[in-house]
Amino acid sequence: MPEVQEQKASRERLSRVRLYLRQRPVMLVLLTALTVVFFVFVAALSRAYKDQQTALGSRWFQRGIADLSGKRYQAAVTDFRAALLYSRDNYTYQLNLAEALLGMNRRAEASAYLLNLWDRQPEDGLVNLELARIAAQKRQMPQAVRYYHDAVYAVWPSQQEIQRREARLELIELLLRNNAKAQAQAELIGLSESADEDPAQLNLLGDLFMRAQDYEHAVAEYRASLKADAHNAKTLAGAGYAAYELQQYSLAEHYLQDAIKRYPNDKDSAERLKTTEMVLRMDPYQRQISQTERDRLVIEAFATAGERLQHCAVPSGDGVGGTAVQGPNLSDEWSALKPQITPRGLQRNSGLADQAMDLVFRIERQTSLSCGAPTGPDLALLLISKLREGSKL
DSSP: OHHHHHHHHHHHHHHHHHHHHHHHHHHHHHHHHHHHHHHHHHHHHHHHHHHHHHHHHHHHHHHHHHHHHTTOHHHHHHHHHHHHHHOTTOHHHHHHHHHHHHHTTOHHHHHHHHHHHHHHOTTBHHHHHHHHHHHHHTTOHHHHHHHHHHHHTSBOSSOHHHHHHHHHHHHHHHHHHTTOHHHHHHHHHHHHHTOOSOHHHHHHHHHHHHHTTOHHHHHHHHHHHHHHOTTOHHHHHHHHHHHHHTTOHHHHHHHHHHHHHHOTTOHHHHHHHHHHHHHHHHOTTOSSOOHHHHHHHHHHHHHHHHHHHHHSOOOSSOOGGGOOOSSOOHHHHHHHHGGGOSHHHHHHOTTHHHHHHHHHHHHHHHHHHHHOOOOHHHHHHHHHHHHHTTOOO
């Protein structure tokens, strides 16, 4: 009997094992299915949460953009910071927050955001431009120039050429304000190479070249503009002024006359034209005039210089820069030479005209240092001295 019971128990255990083995695949399938369903459910919840966070961040961002456009900077800062709660590393949100902070003149906070953004994308044009402006406001010229250069050659999301041009114009203005004319000239030449034929742009370039004292390029830009708009009084005046500074007085006269015809109230151009005409009329070195006319101009110049001496006390000697030199002063020289400066005296002595004009030029230069810039005929003679120094009659 015991053996029979043991065999029966053994058969029951074997039966239970067989039943478990038949049920195990079914259980594994069920567990796997439940696991998949659970993960899908969790992923869906996570996605829904992220979508909700993104939507909330976007909603706050759009409010910030509206406030920033309306120059409500405090509200914009609040909006962008709320947006960043839902997307802490969002590059666009941080950039616009920096813009709003700059609108409130909170440069230190804005700079912190911008420098972080620059580390992430050093080729971003707007980030470089804002960093350049901050450095310029702090009078940190080397840093400002570097960031402006980076902005000029950086990547812009839209209207790339326009944005680069505006960045370069800001740099040029900064250089001109700081009297860095050589650097400004180099930047202007680079800007002019990419300029189109729009007269307004060409006029702006001409004006900037004038401020940088690059008169040759200024004339070129004004003349290019006049090809499209030949009757623009402002452009004609600019071209005349640039030619005047280049001592190209015949060309200056041409442009200034046209400028005044089109805008008679331009007092500056009228004064330059008056001086230009006197230079052209009083210059004894001009070609195609008779010897008699040349002698007459020398005599008139000599008399004008003498009158200038009577109204301007010049220190003894005629050293440049106020440094006296030994020998007769200018008044004594003029008085000693005066009896010889006659039509007959000039005809008899071929070198006398050069001697007289040399003294005239020294008088005009020295009196301009001692008594300030001359006007009228004295200014014309001073300009002729710069134009003709070293020339022979």
